[in-house]
Amino acid sequence: MTLFAFKCLYPNSIYLTRGNHESRKLIGLYGFETEIKSKLNNTFVDLFAQVFCCLPLAHVINNKVFVTHGGLFSKDGVKLSDIREIDRFHEPPEEGLMCELMWSDPRPGLGRGPSSRGAGVLFGSDVTKKFLEDNGLILVVRSHEVKMDGYEFEHDGRLVTVFSAPNYCDQFGNYGAFLRFEAPSMKFNAIKFSAVPHPRATPILYGNYPCIELQDFDFMF
Numbered sequence: 168m169t170l171f172a173f174k175c176l177y178p179n180s181i182y183l184t185r186g187n188h189e190s191r192k193l194i195g196l197y198g199f200e201t202e203i204k205s206k207l208n209n210t211f212v213d214l215f216a217q218v219f220c221c222l223p224l225a226h227v228i229n230n231k232v233f234v235t236h237g238g239l240f241s242k243d244g245v246k247l248s249d250i251r252e253i254d255r256f257h258e259p260p261e262e263g264l265m266c267e268l269m270w271s272d273p274r275p276g277l278g279r280g281p282s283s284r285g286a287g288v289l290f291g292s293d294v295t296k297k298f299l300e301d302n303g304l305i306l307v308v309r310s311h312e313v314k315m316d317g318y319e320f321e322h323d324g325r326l327v328t329v330f331s332a333p334n335y336c337d338q339f340g341n342y343g344a345f346l347r348f349e350a351p352s353m354k355f356n357a358i359k360f361s362a363v364p365h366p367r368a369t370p371i372l373y374g375n376y377p378c379i380e381l382q383d384f385d386f387m388f
Contacts, residue, residue: 171218185222186236186310187269187286190259194219220256224268227304231353234308238271239298240264241279241288247302261286272312273321273328292322299325305353308346317344317359327357334362 174181187193194200194215203211225235227247239245245264253265260266270287274280277291295307307326314330321328333343342359349355 182226183222184226184234184236185219185224185255185269187259189219189222191216191219192258220258222255224253224255224265225250228348229350229353231304232306232308232348233299233302233304235268236309237267237269237287237311238273238309239288239290239294239307240267240271243294243297244301245298270311273309273326275321292325295322295325313339313341314344315339315341317342318346318357329357333360337362 170181170183174183188197188199194203194212199215200212203215225233227233233247249264250268255265259269267287270282270284272282272284272287272289273295274289274291277293279291279294280289282289299305299307305325307322308329309326310329310331312328312330313332313335314328317331317333318327318329320326327346329344329346330341331343331345333341335341342361344357344359346355346357
């Protein structure tokens with residue numbers, strides 16, 4: 168709700184992107200629904216689900232930098248115009264461009280492969296290079312994976328993963344990070360930061376899973 172408030176206050180400065188957890192199914196699975204009900208009421212569960220369906224799937228900064236939550240696609244030739252034409256005002260499908268934007272991950276090497284997440288694909292550096300060349304872009308910025316330094320460059324510097332939740336679930340000990348771009352050159356720096364102290368609470372307090380060691384569980388970020 169804080170982010171939505173910032174968007175209302177600064178509509179030309181705050182841009183939100185839909186991720187794989189912004190769906191009716193996953194807000195119930197990972198505890199957000201329970202948290203909403205405990206702090207607000209049932210009406211807000213449906214309101215959040217409706218708002219999530221309105222969030223953009225990707226952004227382009229200064230016609231050079233492509234920003235999305237997950238990654239790229241199971242086929243070549245996808246243009247920005249194809250992404251603009253996606254009907255995003257519904258729950259995410261299990262396949263297709265919308266699903267892949269929200270669920271895909273980069274991998275070392277070339278080509279594509281199946282994802283262990285059960286949705287999206289794994290894509291190599293050649294896929295990233297071709298997508299950027301086809302669309303006149305220079306960089307893919309995405310999230311969707313914990314990185315211990317808060318960020319990580321891959322695919323010959325053409326892709327960067329940014330994860331801005333420090334000490335994820337109070338157990339990973341990772342930094343958070345964000346990128347600061349300079350216009351018009353689009354040169355950028357990665358700034359990382361640590362978690363701040365907060366009141367002790369059981370990790371994933373409202374989740375539907377028993378409290379277990381997170382490293383033993385395959386979380387779908």
